[in-house]
């Protein structure tokens with residue numbers, strides 16, 4: 001079970017005061033994730049917007065890159081650049097050699113690791129020759145030498161993971177659009193809930209989110225002005241949470257509209 005699934009299970013069980021038990025054992029395809037009592041079925045999924053998905057697919061293709069100018073392999077995490085809520089498409093062929101050059105400069109300084117967050121910020125004021133500042137400029141959030149990868153690959157490589165900062169639009173009403181968009185794209189997410197004996201069909205959406213967006217939706221207790229159009233999918237309740245804020249979610253039903261649930265309140 002993924003962490004997102006486990007957290008959704010906990011929120012739904014507490015918010016509804018009902019037993020939520022795992023149903024998807026992975027033994028059969030197209031099983032929904034959880035039973036809610038005996039009459040409910042729950043699926044847990046993520047909101048994905050198309051541009052983000054495409055950028056991530058592109059990033060994943062460049063996961064492991066031969067690095068001719070490094071002495072040792074490095075593991076690198078970077079945040080994909082964004083314009084508002086859209087993830088920008090990155091040309092990794094152009095970017096990776098620049099990251100490699102900065103890593104080579106770190107190696108030359110005898111550093112096996114980019115400084116951790118707490119000491120990173122002072123490098124923002126370094127001059128342009130500072131490799132840490134350069135890496136920060138490319139969206140790199142962490143980088144460390146990984147000699148064990150040399151054994152795996154035979155030669156130094158960069159193992160690059162790209163994360164996206166967020167897909168929840170700043171206007172909370174657009175969250176509803178994103179839910180509808182996701183349901184239209186991910187037909188399987190709601191189809192599998194249509195099984196005999198289940199009159200309550202619910203989907204929990206985790207939204208990857210930047211801090212700003214999360215604050216609007218989850219922390220600032222802002223609610224969308226309208227509910228999602230889910231009648232055509234046969235859904236009776238829709239949940240929205242933000243990844244990283246594991247104790248809070250909004251849920252919507254036709255009868256009660258949007259409601260907020262938080263462990264802490």
Ligand SMILES: [Zn+2]
Nearest residue numbers: 123126130132
């Ligand atoms: Zn510096």
